[in-house]
Amino acid sequence: MNVLSTQCPNLYKLKIEENEIDSADKFKCLTSLGLKKINLVGNPLVKNNENYQNLFFDMFKSLESVDDKDKEGKEVESTVYGGEEDDDGEDFEEGEDAGEDDEGAEGDDGEGDEVDDEEEEKEGNTQEPKADAKKAGNKKKKN
Secondary structure (H helix, E strand, C coil): HHHHHHCCCCCEEEECCCCCCCCCCHHHHCCCCCCCEECCCCCCCHHHCHHHHHHHHHCCCCCCCCEEEEECCEEECCCCCCCCCCCCCCCCCCCCCCCCCCCCCCCCCCCCCCCHHHHHHHHHHCCEEEEEEEEHHHHHHHC
């Protein structure tokens, strides 16, 4: 958690659900951040402490919601992840700043994208298909 406070000074949303977090004390190192939203559902801390939300509101003065509830316990609009508009007006593409893997974000994804193919040709990274590569290797041996 210490890394977040130094490497992500502008962090304002933290979705850390379904982990093994059992104590609010682990978040004390983040109090210098202006966290506004935190989601903790599925952690032992949530299951074992019915007042956990108050602990976080006391710890983070800037906090607006814990697990999509405000200080009074009222449901607030949740952050949408993956291709829709965020509740603070920011548009997110699927996999972009939404906590999803960027699998296939770089390199060839096997789909034969024209952009990927053109970039590879410019960089000289084109590869022969496996069957053609074997034939080319056999021709070299014969010569």
